[in-house]
Amino acid sequence: MPQLGFLHGRAWAALLGQLRRPPGAVCIGAVRSHSQDFDIAGHFDPMIPDAECVKIMCEILSGLQLGDFLIKMSWKDVRHEMVAKRGLAPEVADRIGDYVQCHGGVSLVEDMLQDPELSRNKQALEGLGDLKLLFDYLTLFGIAEKISFDLSLARGLDYYTGVIYEAVLLQTPAQAGEEPLNVGSVAAGGRYDGLVGMFDPKGHTVPCVGLSIGVERIFSIVEQRMKTFGEKIRTTETQVFVATPQKNFLRERLKLIAELWDAGIKAELMYKNNPKLLTQLHYSEDMGIPLVVIIGEQELKEGFIKLRSVASREEVAIKRENLVAEIQKRLSES
Amino acid sequence: MPQLGFLHGRAWAALLGQLRRPPGAVCIGAVRSHSQDFDIAGHFDPMIPDAECVKIMCEILSGLQLGDFLIKMSWKDVRHEMVAKRGLAPEVADRIGDYVQCHGGVSLVEDMLQDPELSRNKQALEGLGDLKLLFDYLTLFGIAEKISFDLSLARGLDYYTGVIYEAVLLQTPAQAGEEPLNVGSVAAGGRYDGLVGMFDPKGHTVPCVGLSIGVERIFSIVEQRMKTFGEKIRTTETQVFVATPQKNFLRERLKLIAELWDAGIKAELMYKNNPKLLTQLHYSEDMGIPLVVIIGEQELKEGFIKLRSVASREEVAIKRENLVAEIQKRLSES
Structure with missing residues (x-):
């Protein structure tokens, strides 16, 4: 079950630089209506x-469990960089393009360096230098197999300077009775070294690299998948639901939930004096809350609490004083 | 050391309903420029x-470690509710006011119920009913001692209907050489049952209760405290910094950090080919990153990594294959 609620809190926080802020870098976390961004700015x-x-892009897309994806780099933009900015002869660039067309993956740079014509050309070597470096690092990050070149991809925005990439979901083979999923671009990024300087009154340049995640696009894919597979998405992080079969047991529920809250456990209850037990259990199932604690008169008298696993519907009696520890143990195991 | 970076991620997420979403309730998380809100809407x-x-308000203020605080309830508004809306005779309300003036805390309701004149008055009992209920629940939540009535407090906004409360920081006794901290209101909340209906074309009412945290006010208090006490605030959640004393060791650092990232550990490194070790260690100290892993040529040859505790400056050699487990152990202990 994709836990979008969870990822919303954690993965987007990572995205916006809460989890890893690079040394000396400024993270520009722009929240737009359709996408969410992560950027690293500074001279490095x-x-x-x-x-x-690129690694963060892979982590987010893997974490969202949207299915297989590829990160495609725009050959046209790389060629433009080589020819217009580094002075590579167009025919040499096109020879590189031939390699791109044949291979398209990370091994491509190594293959080209074996080509006598290219490896003897100083400008070609220089032009390939950055690309080789990037592919080296992506290999060390364990994501090389996710990368391929795309001959048709071209930058949509003039402000990009350097490698531009786009993540596309791959069509999974349709199962019987399954609606074909709408796939396509779900994230994009690249380097834009000139943009910040354009807005600086003194024209100071701030090199930047970043990525955008297509939040609405991803949401609509997840929604479509939910319809097709009948999957559910958790919208809360609640770990424990506090329930009772008993009338007039609100005070006991409140005391118990305060114990859980104070222990850092994410818990909720129904804001009703006398909710029905079935309603409480259904709610926990619907919301994907993994544990329910059930307190009634007998439990109260005997100093026990019932702990129910929502998935297995198994219930065990736990001594009240051990309840918090038992819950924490179960949560850490799952 | 107050960890605002951390709370920003976690406590505000709690605030905005990520952590505990009440059954059937809609959480309206409004991000304004000066405050951050948590609201519960629905019929309960x-x-x-x-x-x-009120409990959430206490949790946030305790978590922020701003010092002692009180939650003050507006007597004027409670009196207005009793007289104008429940038809309590003004002189009975003022007799209740005498109690409020004397006691002001949670025991007040119990004290009033002992008063023969009040306890025999049906309207007074009704008027006190909700207040008694609220104080009961606050006692069960373990925060009764944080609550007091304030005779001077009056609602600033007409849309409140019912109990209104405000959290004020208490002045701590000034130490020698210490600038007095600016204290005062840092959060406020209450019930506003009529507001949503005013914007609904069909006039459907949606009872609401909520609170606002004065983010800018709290930031300026924390800043002032930092200046006075020389305290530091962590602005990242980074757990491990990956360093090297060696030149040309970027590839080894990248490989190592990818291992940590893939294990869910929050790690960072310097985006430089050959940073100085001292720079890397200073950075880790400045940012309050608890652990540094140090990899050099010798460690690489012998299959060890140095793990440094930034606080104690102690370094131990860990077998590379045990590094992730050891880091996770240390992080779970701290």
Whole structure:
């Protein structure tokens, strides 16, 4: 079950630089209506932040469990960089393009360096240098097999300077009775070294690299998948639901939930004096809350609490004084 | 050391309903420029969501470690509710006011119920009913001692309906050489049952209760305290910094950090090919990162990594294959 609620809290926080802030870098976390961004700004050694951005893109897409994906790099933009900015002869660039067309993956740079014509050309070697560096780092990050070149991809925005990439979901083979999923681009990024300087009154340049996640696009894919597979998405992080079969047991529930809250456990209850037990259990199932504690008159008298696993519907009696420890144990195991 | 970075991720997420979403309730998380809100909307049994809001206010203020605080309830508004809405005779309300003036805390309701004149008055009993309920729940939540009535406090906003409360920081006795801290209101909340209906075309009412945290006010208090006490605030959640004393060791650092990232450990490194070891260690200290792993040529040859505790500056050699487990153990212990 994809836990979007969870990822919303954690993965987006990572995205916006809460979890890993690079040394000396400024993280520009822009919340737009359709996408969410992560950027690394500052002067650093080549391709290190670029590789981290691609890694983060992979982590987010893997974490969201949207299915298989590829990160496609735009060959047209790389060619433009080589020819217009590094002065590589167009025919040499096109020879590189031939390799791109044949291979398209990370091994491509190594293959090209074996080509006598390219490896003897100083400009070609220089032009390939950054790309080789980036692919080296992506290999060290264990994501090389996710990368391929795309001959048709071209930058949509003029402000990109350097490698531009786009993540596309791969179509999974349709199962019987399954609606085909709408796949396509779900994230994009690249380097934009000139943009910040354009807005600086003194024209100071701030090299930047970043990525955008297509939040609405991803939500609609997840929604479509939910419809097709009848999957559920957790919208809360609640770990424990506090229930009772008893009338007039609100005070006991409140006391118990305060104990859980104070122990850092995410718990909730129904804001009703006398909710029905079935309603409480159904709610816990619907919301994907893993544990329910049930307190009644007998339990109260005997100093026990019932702990129910929502998935297995198994119930065990736990001594009240051991309840918090038992819950913490179960949560850490799952 | 107050960990605002941490709370920003966790406590505000709690605030905005990620951690505990009440059954059937809609959480309205409004991000304004100066404050951050938590609200519970929906039809529920009396005073249960109200008590939870006050509890959340206490949890946030305790978590922020701003010093001692009180939650003051506005007597004027409670009196107005009793007289104008429940038809209590003004002189009976003022007799209740005498109690409020004398006691002001949670025991007040019990004291009033001992007063023959009040306990024989049906309207007074009714008027006190909700207040008694709220105070009962706050006692069960273990926060009764944080509550007091304030005779001077009056609602600033007309849309409140019912109990209104405000959290004030208490002045701590000034130490020698210490600038007095600016204290005062840092959070406020209450019930506003009429507001949503005013914006609904069909006039459907949606009872609401909520609270606002004065984020900018709290930030300026924390800043002032930092200046006075020379305290530091962590602005990242980074758990491990990956360092090297060696030149040309970027690839080894990247490989190592990818291992940590893939294990869910929050790690960072310098985006430089050859950073100085001292720079890397200073950075870790400045940022309050608890652990540093140090990899050099010798460690690489012998299959060990140095693990440094930033606080104690102690370093131990750990077998590379045990590094992730050892880091996770240390992090779970701290």
